[in-house]
Amino acid sequence: MVDVRSGIGEALPPPEVEDVELYHPHSWWTRYVFSQDAKIIAIQYATTAIAIGMVALVLSWLMRLQLGFPGTFQLIDAEAYYQFITMHGMIMVIYLLTALFLGGFGNYLIPLMVGARDMVFPYANMLSYWIYLLAVLVLVASFFAPGGPTGAGWTLYPPQAVLSGTPGGKDWGIILMLSSLIIFIIGFTMGGLNYVVTVLQGRTRGMTLMRMPLTVWGIFTATVMALLAFPALFVACVMMLFDRLLGTSFFMPAIVEMGEQLQHGGGSPILFQHLFWFFGHPEVYIVALPAFGIVSDLISTHARKNIFGYRMMVWAIVIIGGLSFIVWAHHMYVSGMNPYFGFFFATTTLIIAVPTAIKVYNWVLTLWRGNIHLTLPMLFALAFIVTFVNGGLTGLFLGNVVVDVPLSDTMFVVAHFHMVMGVAPIMVIFGAIYHWYPKITGRMLNEVLGQIHFWVTFIGAYAIFFPMHYVGLVGVPRRYYELGEMAFVADSVHSLNAFISVMALIVGAAQIVFLFNLVWSLRHGREAGGNPWRATTLEWQTPETPPPHGNWGKELPVVYRWAYDYSVPGAPEDFIPQNQPSPGRVSHEAAS
């Protein structure tokens, strides 16, 4: 029921959203530490996520050292190796990617892009961050607990997760892991309510849903999915804690451990797998959809061209979000299931490729005959498209039951999911940081350091994960501490493993250049001005940069057009901001 009238000279309709009374901080503590300003919370989220992400990066180094040069490093024994795997996966997927995309970019960009002064529930938003920090601290605590962190694998499958054969199974590791996840989910729900309701109710005048930048669409849809999917992990964690601490048998079958019959009996490990993957598969898209949205905006801005097929992009985001809830069992082909179920889940899995492919075509068609500026955000966006297509193609293989079953336990799967949900979203995160850093700090990131960072990361990531596909195809199993005397493993695999490990060390080190750049540019970066990329979206039109508390000064902006008016024929500049009523000499209607 939204009515759009093109009469530009008409009187402004009255506001539909009342201007909110902002919380006014009184001291340094409430301004910068216990802040209720979404922008500060975003920076807190991002800093914490990147810090814990660095821990996960170092863990991946340690794993690669073991795989590349088995037996050389005494401190990495089999137990430690499994602990590294588990914590690396869990931290990267949940505490880094989810927190950074939704807590970091969501908090910073949603209010600014929809023209709000802040999130609708600032207090809950602040709590959300502090609860997230608590979850991270509980997670970190497990490194120092007796027995160390859990080594159950990031999927935490019972019964092994709570047995003595698994590191942390009978110690504190698994308890702290499950508690940390439960805390994370509580904190996330508080933040997630904010992101959703701000998009629904906090939009400024004229910002209809179909005028929102795709970044907001991506984060919004991902948040809705996360709110509905995380409860599955929550239930699974609570039930497993019951099994571990109170002796119930939700997931624990009758089992003999070290010659001793445990008191558990009758529980269903498959039940846990259903609950876990009911969360776990949407989680892939919770990470991917914000990346899809952000990359659309980066490409459009840096190719100076409107996004191709905006409507289709929005629909594809929503459809992917919906479909991703009915594909979870494709992670469980090897657990065994009714062949009809396998057929159903393989079909739905492959159907997701359709809206995803539409998005890829639209990105490419946006680039087609665009005025492509190879800026750092653009480079990372291009790297994302290539990487995502690569990872997506192997996903088509693995979506089929018959192909998945032999490949499921090999390094091929590791290569696949690192390409599609590791490297690809990380590329977008980097691109987004290079893109929005000038708005956050008022200064540009250093270009030379950025180029070094990009090329080493991009080429290095391919040097790591391309050979890994081959290693998997020749049958090297994943999750193995060492290959030992396996006769079928070709010699080439050993040298490739060493090569991959060296590349992993180099790519990891390149991230130090990036971190240095972030800090160095704070003081020494070039002054950016309000809108260095000459972009149309609202966050670049704030009266001050970096935007102060309340974002917009006295008056909220009014939106007159969609987010992609680049290179409009006849307009004096090659972009028209969303809050500009008149395009210039020739009106847009006359031109189209």
Place this chain on the structure above:
Amino acid sequence: MSVVVLFLATVAAVIVWWLAGQRVTSRPWLEVGHAHDRRSGAPMPPAKVGLGVFLAVVGALFSLAISAYFMRMTSSDWGALPLPGFLWVNTGILTAGSIALHWTKVEAERRHDEAARTGLLAALAAGLAFLAGQLFAWRILSGAGYLLADNPANSFFYMLTGMHGLHILGGLLALGRVTARAWNTPFDRRLRLSIELCAVYWHFMLIVWLVLFALFAGWASDVIDFCRQLLT
């Protein structure tokens, strides 16, 4: 998992219905100018939308737990536990609390502030009584030898009633704050909204409880068996 898929299908239907009113088929690239919303006079307050979204999350949580209940139920070691008749009293108390809050909301809208204050107190008392009653039911069961870890049916009973109780406890904290505000300050629009939200939350928790009650009593699986027979 069919319970949760059914629940999500309902949520999806709401989302599709809402999207249908948002002109998602418009061509934003052709539409320059003022856009204004003509849906209704006053937009929904953000807190109300927030509560709606939160209840969807809570609903997902309980439907997942119920899905797990049905999946675990099929194993051979399942031994249903006898429901204490006392739970009927608790159900009555919770219903009374829900009715009290509904009445409070109506009275508050009619500007009968004194009546609304009484209603709030009554609802608060009902909530506390319900929690005490649930604890009492736990005692009856554990006294009769039905302990948490003995049988999966017991485990689910304690876990689900515990989860529901925690939600009621959270609701009581909010209700307590609203009651304190109602006694200290004159009624304004914000307070009336808070009362309305408490009422919505209470109705929702009542529905969740009724579903859980039906589940424990075995009626829910009877209904499902009946549906299965209809389908096959």
